[in-house]
Amino acid sequence: MSSSPSPSSASSPSPAPSYAAVLRTPHACRTFGAALLGRLSYGMVSLSLVLATKEATDSYAIAGTVMALFALTSVVLSPARAGLVDRYGPRQALLPMASAYALALTALAFATSRPDVSGAVLGFLAAVAGACTPPLGPVMRTLWSDLLPDRRLLQRAYSLDAVAEELLFVAGPLMVGLLVSVAAAPVGLGVSAALVLTGSLALISSPAVTGWTHRRKAPSEPSPPTGSVPGAARRRLPLSTPGLRQAIVVSAAVGICLGAFELLVVAFADDLGDPGAVAWVLAALCGGSAIGGLLYGALPWRASPRTRLAFLAAAMGLALATAGLSPHPYALVVGAALGGLFIAPAITTAYLIADECAGPAARTRAGAWVNTAFNAGSAGATAATGLLVGRLPLSLCFALAAAPAVLSAATALHRSRRPIPHESAPRGPGTCEVQMASRTPKGDV
Structure with missing residues (x-):
């Protein structure tokens, strides 16, 4: 079954919308599970970064500054990263972002394991990691929109997504607490890097992503009918x-x-x-x-x-x-x-x-x-x-x-x-x- 809905499917809503119907949608569980695996990294990384930086520098001021740089670049550049996904598709855009993000977190894990590390180095690496944060949440919500043309099912999918994200940000710090109890704080950064890279790779390999290429209007397509939105406007x-x-x-x-x-x-x-x-x-x-x-x-x-x-x-x-x-x-x-x-x-x-x-x-x-x-x-x-x-x-x-x-x-x-x-x-x-x-x-x- 193709991941991009046909016109007929878009106009025939599901007879019994439910959370089970959302998860029974072809490719939904695989795609959602991959996105959640990667997004678990975001629930862990903040606490891991603060703990690892504090342990390496013995300074709450440096730890707070490093965390602020990470959050600032992540938030401010979020629309730009999402624009790259819209323009080039998840397979072309997410893989470089996830790789750079994971590499930066790994470098932070290595740097914070050294007691003589400079706060400036940690701040630079944190800013790079934040700038490369892959937009797994926005991508998953866009894929929900593709998989579920029925708006009743889409409402359930978005609610499920919001609840799952809420739980990830509860489970993430708990996992960091468990890791810190058995290993050094930088291990949490390494686990965060592995999660986001694994989840991103699993997401872009999902068949649901193949329909993304149909978003962009090909130059050879005929002119849109009256009342529709031109290709440039859609972008x-x-x-x-x-x-x-x-x-x-x-x-x-x-x-x-x-x-x-x-x-x-x-x-x-x-x-x-x-x-x-x-x-x-x-x-x-x-x-x-x-x-x-x-x-x-x-x-x-x-x-x-x-x-x-x-x-x-x-x-x-x-x-x-x-x-x-x-x-x-x-x-x-x-x-x-x-x-x-x-x-x-x-x-x-x-x-x-x-x-x-x-x-x-x-x-x-x-x-x-x-x-x-x-x-x-x-x-x-x-x-x-x-x-x-x-x-x-x-x-x-x-x-x-x-x-x-x-x-x-x-x-x-x-x-x-x-x-x-x-x-x-x-x-x-x-x-x-x-x-x-x-x-x-x-x-x-």
């Missing part, structure tokens, strides 16, 4: 469309809220003299996100994705702001779990909107912009919150952290006035403003 990323702008803005707002919340939880636990509560609160946040993501993907929805995204972001912000009023750590655990219910659904919806807004040749970049906005918001909020803690009451800090997520609901107010197509019509580039703004009587995914 451009429509950042001006309200749907994609909303996905990026809300993703950044969610990142701001979560980045600040994690630091505020530490300050909250310190004030109450119970630092052990931090682990329980963050576990509740992740657990709530996983449960919310699975429930969200399994249910049909009447509201448009843009309306859902605004509601989910606002509900998450209000829940986490209210949690900051908790008088006891256990009450904060409950509040974090309730707020977490909306995290994975919000991220899933942002990716769905980005996928709908971008043409086939720009979907990886669209997803990367959403991901970059989230990571940039999280990193910036963590730094800003560190300046506020101790200067303002913690309850006010929680409210300020949640404010961007609540205010981002206003991004759903801009709606297109174009005619609304029937919801069963196959999706395609250029339909974002129409489909995202529609209020159909039935579920639109």
Whole structure:
């Protein structure tokens, strides 16, 4: 069975959409498993890099700077790396990126095993590794879009992907902890390098990747029919469309809220003299996100994705702001779990909107912009919150952290006035403003 859907398959949705149907899709399990194997590296590398650098230099300042350089180049260059994948395909773009990333991590593992290593050398290697980070998440979401033309199944696939990614960032630090208990800290960097290279090789060898070449319009193809998007437009990323702008803005707002919340939880636990509560609160946040993501993907929805995204972001912000009023750590655990219910659904919806807004040749970049906005918001909020803690009451800090997520609901107010197509019509580039703004009587995914 070909990995690129035929027109007939695109217009005939699956009779019983479910998570099992997603995983039964030809090549889905193999491709998803390969992507998760590589993405496990991202759950391990941050803690491994900090521990290895601290052990080698005996300086938290150097460790923090090295980690910041890695994160900065990884986040800022993410859309550019995704653009290379869109232009050349995963097989031509991912292999050099994964090889360079793995090589840089291996060099970091070797360098941090030497006690006399220079912090400048570690910073340079970390910046190189971050710049070469292969965009396995955006690539996998684009492949989901290819494998599952039925939007109901795609919603479930994106929810499954978001929940799995959440669990990877829980399992990764645990694996690093186990490795450090039996081996030196640099071993974690070596394992991270092996994971990303193995996962990337397995991903690009999947039959699902063969359909990627059909994204680019061949020069010999006839002119597109009236109303469709020209090839050049399909390669451009429509950042001006309200749907994609909303996905990026809300993703950044969610990142701001979560980045600040994690630091505020530490300050909250310190004030109450119970630092052990931090682990329980963050576990509740992740657990709530996983449960919310699975429930969200399994249910049909009447509201448009843009309306859902605004509601989910606002509900998450209000829940986490209210949690900051908790008088006891256990009450904060409950509040974090309730707020977490909306995290994975919000991220899933942002990716769905980005996928709908971008043409086939720009979907990886669209997803990367959403991901970059989230990571940039999280990193910036963590730094800003560190300046506020101790200067303002913690309850006010929680409210300020949640404010961007609540205010981002206003991004759903801009709606297109174009005619609304029937919801069963196959999706395609250029339909974002129409489909995202529609209020159909039935579920639109």
